[in-house]
Amino acid sequence: MTATTPWSLHPDRALPADPVLRPLAREVYAATRGLPIVSMHGHVDAALLADDAPFGDPAGLFVTPDHYLVRMLVAQSTSPHGSPGVRGVHDLGVAPAPGAPAGTAPAEQDPRAVWRRFCAGWHLYRGTPTRYWLEHALVEVFETPVRPSAETADALFDHLADRLARPEYRPRALFERFRIELLATTDPAQSSLADHARLAADGWGRRVVPTFRPDPLLHVDRADWTAQVAELGAAAGTDVVDYRSYLDALRARRAAFVAAGARATDHGHLTADTTPLDDADAARVLDAALRGDVTPDQARAFAAHMLFQMAAMSAEDGLVMQLHPGVLRDHCAGVAHAYGPDRGYDVPERTEYVRALRPVLEAFGHHPRFRLIAFTVDETTFSRELAPLAGVYPALRLGAPWWFLDTPDGMRRFREAATDTAGFYNTSGFVDDTRAFCSIPARHDLARRVDAGHLARLVAEHRLDLDEAVETAVDLAYHLPRASYPSPAGRVR
Structure with a gap:
């Protein structure tokens, strides 16, 4: 798949590769895929649904609050194969805490810059569950046409910003x-x-x-x-x-x-x-x-x-x-x-x-x-x-x-x-x-x-x-x- 190939997800992802098991797994999964979600332990803020305000921007929705994403990009901040421009959590939009020591680096204020750093580090998530969750959200929820990369970052940002402004993408x-x-x-x-x-x-x-x-x-x-x-x-x-x-x-x-x-x-x-x-x-x-x-x-x-x-x-x-x-x-x-x-x-x-x-x-x-x-x-x-x-x-x-x-x-x-x-x-x-x-x-x-x-x-x-x-x-x-x-x-x- 190239940077410009339309992005889609395989219907058998995460099912067994064994040719005997896969048809059976498909049949079992078919009975559950449409069931309602009962989410009995999580950390979504009730204010998100009470306010029902539009989400802000792609970086603020996907990157800055997600410690899974942040920790991987920070871990690779000094690697030649890492995400360019990431030196610490502040480069991903994380703001200093109240009472932070003098000289603490301020948060990146440009959400597009945060998003570019994330997209440039997309390859770092290969093989992780974070990749699976992000792919599902980007493709199944937001109809993202191409996968993240340094080349597609701005186009994806604009695509997601357009979706987030629509009423059908508000929290409720x-x-x-x-x-x-x-x-x-x-x-x-x-x-x-x-x-x-x-x-x-x-x-x-x-x-x-x-x-x-x-x-x-x-x-x-x-x-x-x-x-x-x-x-x-x-x-x-x-x-x-x-x-x-x-x-x-x-x-x-x-x-x-x-x-x-x-x-x-x-x-x-x-x-x-x-x-x-x-x-x-x-x-x-x-x-x-x-x-x-x-x-x-x-x-x-x-x-x-x-x-x-x-x-x-x-x-x-x-x-x-x-x-x-x-x-x-x-x-x-x-x-x-x-x-x-x-x-x-x-x-x-x-x-x-x-x-x-x-x-x-x-x-x-x-x-x-x-x-x-x-x-x-x-x-x-x-x-x-x-x-x-x-x-x-x-x-x-x-x-x-x-x-x-x-x-x-x-x-x-x-x-x-x-x-x-x-x-x-x-x-x-x-x-x-x-x-x-x-x-x-x-x-x-x-x-x-x-x-x-x-x-x-x-x-x-x-x-x-x-x-x-x-x-x-x-x-x-x-x-x-x-x-x-x-x-x-x-x-x-």
Whole structure:
């Protein structure tokens, strides 16, 4: 394909290459490709849909907010084969954070320049899931005629800018076009949920729901913890002065989220430790944090304790508890200080689950009101730890491959590693975990294709009948996500 050849995508992309498996995979995939999308974990801002304003420009939509794109271009910034003009995240439109050190490079202000740098580095994404998602969005959503390159950058920018100015490319119109049935956002615990209230007033309250994310409030050694707790108290209508008022404020905010339609909480701790403290010990740590003299060991113990408390509260109010441990955030402190978090410098590390989750599972693993969905970026734990746990505790579901693992090969390895012990029905179904709104259908499409390939192999090996494979694929794509994230009002009491 040359730079000027009309761009199209192969209908069998990501399906098995084996000539025996491919026809079977096509048949399985055909049963899921048109299903509605149930997107129960992601980071699309509710304001995007509440405002329903036109997207700005191609660089602001595709490049600057996407840490997958940014990290690859920055990683190749000194390579002779990299993307010309990229020296750091600022060259891709990322603005300095509030309080950034003096001399921090300002963000590139010309979106066309950012777009040119991205297009010149298009070859860097070969073989990555980012390439698949971008191709799907550019071709299937925006009818882009040619693939990105240094030569086509300006023409593509103009093409996309024209599309983005049209009403049928505004967020709500695309939401309908993507066949999204239900979308969960991720929101700070102290959020006013004003954007969700606006959506509810417009009749979208059952289609876009919030998710309770209390992480900054549970890590008492954060530099901004005191300010975060003050915001929590203000949102809950109470003063947080001790451990009891702290728990009461968290419960009040959870209740507000449930009233706004929330179905889940979300926790991104570094470890999966859920070891509880005695109430007196927890109170002493909280008091120390309020005074500003908490130790790192106390903070780690309190974070684990609060995961246990979040599980206890989920057993009370029915919110599904999601746990996403194992990522060392902001590996480069200098970049985080200068440009803020989520700039591509988050790195997975080894994570232990068997002992870490034992306190919560012993306490609530058979509780009819409790559900825990455990995710990992340490795929060595799928078969050794997580699948055996999910295969016996009724409250535990194994989350879909996430972040560094939501790749074609990563998702195949997940099915092969987890299904032997957990089966299909102790998993959550696919979640896209994305901030990139236009990539949602691409990510779900890729998961459906990979599952079709895995199920096709089971049919070819006479381990499943074709009708069972089709039924399972439909369940994985649609029914399991809905069942894994029920409304709290519908949970068994």
